[in-house]
Amino acid sequence: MKKPETDPVIARNRKAAHDYHLGETWEAGIVLQGMEVKALRAGRASLIGGFAQVENRELWLHAVHIPQYAQARWFNDGSRRKRKLLLHRAEIDKIERKVNEGALTIVPLTLYFKDGRAKVEIALARGKKTWDKRHALAEREATREVERAVSRRRKGRPD
Template sequence: MAREKGRKVVAQNKKARHDYHIEDTYEAGMVLMGTEVKSLRAGRASLADGFVEIDDHEVWLHAVHIPEYTQGTWTNHAARRKRKLLLNRSEIDKLERKVGDKGYTIVPLSLYFKDGRAKVEIALAKGKKSWDKRHAIAERQANREKEQALGRRLKGMD
């Protein structure tokens, strides 16, 4: 069988971009069991409650829901177990320093296959205040109205 090429997205955390200011993103490999990989290939996962924690210079992904593989046997995995992430030592040190600063956290943004290997995109993020969220929504709405007005003007409908 030929090796997979390209990027196939399994799950995205759209709420993370709404709730956090994204400072920096990293791509990390994941240590998975066989049934987890099969479940991911079936396109089943949820990053909604997921978060990343650094413990003893190791990066762990918590609360990501990968449901049990339906054809799995007694070797099936726990759906919400913690999973180890694979990053370079320099990246881990950089993340550890930044998370030590007040207000920073690490959140998963997307879960995907890249050239046949399961990857997770994580982001160093700072939480938004409620007025930041309202400001971002208002800005997005203003841009949408501006684009619509420009489109109407170009079509001669104005």
């Protein structure tokens, strides 16, 4: 009997939401080598700085760090090598068209296991300007302040 996975998420790219305006998302399979799967099952990976590109009508994931598995043979392959993403041809063509139309990039958001297979969620993203980031931070801070004030009022404390 297959045991259920309690927390299949291996890595999240939380910085992506801060640095980009995120658009459409897709779930893609990822081609890994044996020891990379073991390293992922140990929960070790980093998506920060990762991106995907369409090359020769194939989607490739670049700069995602999957460290070497400690118990593996001494000649492990590179931890930041490019890895092929698995999507349907129509989806790859659609992504390529959208990237070529506008100034968009393909960013990995989460890396996780689903039914025993490694998957990566990718999104089309447009880079934020510095003032966009400052505006988002100010907006988030204002929302927190309002929530604190409402909480204090409910508890009967003065402002």
